[in-house]
Structures are given as structure tokens and as C-alpha cells.
Amino acid sequence: MQPIRLGLVGYGKIAQDQHVPAINANRAFQLVSVATQGKPCAGVENFQSLSELLENGPPVDAIAFCTPPQGRFALVQQALAAGKHVLVEKPPCATLGEAMALVDQAKEQGVSALFAWHSRYAPGIEIARDWLATRTLQSVQIDWKEDVRKWHPGQTWIWQPGGLGVFDPGINALSIVTHLLALPLFVESAGLRVPENCQSPIAASIKMSNAQQLDVRAEFDFDHGHDELWSIEVRCKEGVLRLDNGGALLSIDGVRQAVSEEGEYAAVYRHFQQLIAEKGSDLDLQPLRLVADSFFVGSRVSVAPFYDA
Template sequence: MIRVGIVGVGKIARDQHLPAIAADPGLELAAVASRSKPDVGVPAFESLEEMLERGPALDAIALCTPPQVRRETAITALRAGKHVFLEKPPGATVGEVGDLSALAAEKNVTLFASWHSRFAAGVPTAKTWLATRKIRNVDIQWREDVRRWHPGQTWIWEAGGLGVFDPGINALSILTEIMPREVFVTDARLQVPENVQSPVAAHLTMTDIEDTPITADFDFLQTGPQTWDITVTAEDGTLRLSSGGARIEIDGQPVVQAADDEYPGLYKRFGELIRAGRSEADVRPLALVADAFLVGTRELVEAFVE
């Protein structure tokens, strides 16, 4: 049994992490650390340091804090000899994740940079279907309502909070998983509200070594039905992932899928890595976001008011 402590008991922890841990027979939620000291049926502490000092024995720490503060918390956990699960994005910068990987190797513990959308039901089938095909183009439409999914989360608009790339990086995590060749950013247009630091919308142009046209449109102000679609046109057919990868169609025909269990899949993988003595910290989705900020042109738009 792997004893897990969670740091940061906000919306994502309550909606996804707590139920996923409870459903996994190989995991046990032993304690939590959050400034509010929530009542979730296990000992609660105000900080990771207090949880490590005064709490029950722990094998692993799941970090559900905003990315801007995740590095220092991860360092504390790794130096204490704990396996670490990083909620996405794994850090505020690409470089810091490399440092955490090196520290995990030094301490002989597991570091897992989780990308939950890669565990959507349609992703493995899409990866297999595309592996041997000539791809003509890829179109990503990822549009959601920030007021619905991130109410009151002001950190998302600060430097390092990613703005619209917080959901957009989910699409990029799928893209880097299913494409048979590495992709890179060639151009980006970022719309930044005049009162915040991160974009509310973005358009990315990408390609690969075969000059495949890849475009992505991200919007954080979508109302009504939400859109999380990736369409890949190959020489001999069209594949469409929708509902964030949960559904897949090939040439318009639905493909039968297993149950869509993203976070249970993440925690199953975390347990497997711990038992195998391995780490997994892929930074490619975060690197694409970083490159979009590097090459992108910025347009100031009207202030964001929740």
C-alpha cells in the first residue's frame, strides 16, 4: 500500500485526486496539507513541512498547488525521500522540471509529471492509428469557459499561471503523445487582457520535420457548449478526438472505447512507476507553451473581470 499525502486541496484535488486515490486498491490517502485545513477524513495540516514533521508516515506526495509555487514544495518532498506526483503543468518553467528530475534520481525516488488528458479513452487508439500514416494536417479547437472551470483562481492570470494555456496544454499533451514525429511552434498570436499577465486566447502555428501544418486555437471565454477537439487528416482518412480525447471517430464512425478514467489512470501509472523504481517527467507540452511565449506576438484586449 502506497501512503499518499496531498498538498493543495482545491477544486482539482476534490474533484479528481481524492476520488481517484480512494478508488485505487494500491493507494491510501494518509494526510493533506492546505491552508484551510479541510476536513476530508484524514489528518490535515497547514503546510507540507508540518505534514512531514507531525503527520503520519507517507510514501508519496501529490502536489495540486499552482505551478508558481510547486518547485519549492517538490524540492522539500523529494529531499524528504518521498515520491512526487506533479499536477499539470509540472512547473512554472521547463528548466525547473529538469532540476526536479535530477533530484529525484539522486534521492532514488519517483517523479511523475502527470498529463491527465493523455489518459483519455481515445488517445491510445489515435496514437496507434497515426503511427504509420502520412498526415496532411492537424487542427485543434480547445475552447472553454474560465469562469465555469476556474472560478476565483486569480493565480491563473499571473505570470507563470499560463492563462488559456492551462487548458490548452491539455491539447498539447495529447498532440505530443499521438504524433509520430516531434512538433514545434513556428508562430503564435496571444491575446492578453490589459489587467493581467497571461493570455485569454491564443492561436498557434506548428509543424514537424515533414512540414505538416498544425494549428491550434485556444479560447478561455467560450460560453455554452465547451469545445475540446483535435482533428487529424491523413492521406487515407480522418481521425477526430472530441470531448478532450474521451471520444474518437475515424472517417465519421465512432470507435468503441474503454471507460474514460483519466485520473484513475494517472494514479495507476504513478503506482506502477513507484514499484518499478522509475520516473516520468515529459516536458514537451510545457516546452511548446514556452516557445509560444517566445515567438508569439501579443495583442492587448479588454480587461478580464470575473
């Protein structure tokens, strides 16, 4: 069977650290070209733009997008119009409306498309989801606290309009919780702390619930330079489930559970491969909707300026 010929648009940190290694490790894919205006990708043809890749590069069947969300909409539209399958790094777009339009276009074009909420593929997530399916939920506490200087050095787009700020990592937690819970969540209130020299929040406190009044709370901090924390604790009538390290570790009532050792992005590309084979798509909008609603109803407090260095 011939491999899926893949083009990559954007070759920054996430593409270099996660996407390219996962692609190269999956025999179903062959990375044949990259569109980047920065550091070139070794071993494949490099182009300055998606248009140049499509017009002058080797034939591709699918394209993975790793550019910042601002401006990505038009690029994904172009790929879909060319009949290419698409994988879109999270968050898929700068606005919910753009993401909704891509859902419609992918369906119209009859191609496979994936909004890659990579944290849903962490090793403990599916086991946790299965366990929770038969339990009586009481509350959910999310704590997602990390150091932006470590994970996004010099990436000023995060602080610009559409960059999401602390919701860039926070949306990972929301993607997990919306996958774990059967009923959709709704934002009741949000407190957004915005540095006075930025357009996006550096920290946030969110209160959510579902139709059964489940108490779901989230604390996001993007300026947490010590003891980074990515945890979700679900209290049930029958016990307490906890995910740590972004879902890589799972414990139930304090007892560590055995989980797969497959990495998130390896699982993402395996899922993309399956979608293409089955002529399907996976374009969930719930995590982005919760972020949009947090901005919509959130109260904003100005805090001290943020400096990357």
C-alpha cells in the same frame, strides 16, 4: 501487500473533484494526510504546510501536488529531498527551468516521479495513437475552447505571471498531440491575446510543425461561454481521425470507435502505481516547452479587460 501511503499537497477544486476520488478508488493507495490552508479534507489528518505534514504527520511514501504552479517547485524539491515519490499536477512548474531541475533531482534521489499530463489518459488517446502510428499524416487542427468562469472560478493565479492563462487548459491539448505524434513539434508563430488587466493570455492562435513540415494549428479560447469545444482532428492520407470531449470520444472517418470507460485520473494513479512498482519515472517536458516557446516567439495584442464575475 501494504498500500502506498500518500500525502496530498493542495486541496482545491482539482484535488477535491478528481484526485481524492481517484485515490480512494485505487486500493494500491491510502490517503493519510493533506496539506492545505483552505477547506480541510475529511477522514485524514490535515496540516497547514508540507513541512508540517512531513515532520508531524503519519509516515508517507509518496506525495501528490495539486497547488498552483507558482511556488510549487520548492515544495516538490522538498518532497524529493525527503525521499518521497511524487506526482505533480500539470503544468508541473511555472518555468521550464524549474521542471528540468525536478527531472534531474528525481533521478539523483532514485525515486519515482510523474508529471501528470492527465489528458493523455483520456479513453480515446491510446487507440488514436496506435491508429496514427501507421498512417501518413497531413495536418492537425486543435480547437480547445472553454469558459474559465466555469472551470476556474475565482482562481486569480491563472492571470498572474506564471499562471499561463489560456495555456492552463491549452497545455492539455498540447500534451495529447505530443503523445500522439512520433516526432517533436516546434512553434513557428503564436498570436497571444492578453486582457489589459491581466498578465497571461485569454486566447491564442498557434502554428507548429515538425521535422517533416507537418502543419499543426491550434486555437485556444478561455472566454468561450457557449458550446465548449475540446477537439483534435488529424487528417491523414488514409483517412481522418477526430478526438472530441478532450479525448473521451474518438471517431475515424466519421465512425465512432469503442473506447475504455476508465476515467483520466483513475488511469493517472494506476500509472503512478506502476511507476513506483517498477522504480521508474515519467517526466515529459514537451507540452511545457511548447507553451514556453509560444510565449517566447508570440506576438501580443491587448484586448478588453477580463472580469471573473
